[in-house]
Amino acid sequence: MLHTVEWKVRLYLSEDGGTTKARVVVNTGTTTLTGHGAAHCNPADADVPEIGDELAAGRAMHDLAQQLVNTAERDIEGLDTPATGRSPRPVAGWPM
Known part of the structure; x- marks a missing residue:
């Protein structure tokens, strides 16, 4: 089934006095x-706003x-699925 x-x-950035x-x-x-x-600029470092x-x-x-x-983990735990006798589910997420 295609989903x-x-x-x-949206990403918002603001910088004030060496703190972004x-x-x-x-x-x-x-x-x-x-x-x-x-992010906080160390006073000893060059101020490079992009960093x-x-x-x-x-x-x-x-x-x-x-x-x-x-x-997602809370949603999985909240599912009312019957016990199947299988071992507990692994941690949610895609394998890395």
């Missing part, structure tokens, strides 16, 4: 989740990804 959906993702903050929001159509991340953007955005996306995995 295709589109999720809207990121907020990433995903709307799945039924749920909206928000991830947050930050702060990359770090803060990556951290916000990592936070969002963990929230999505946690949500």
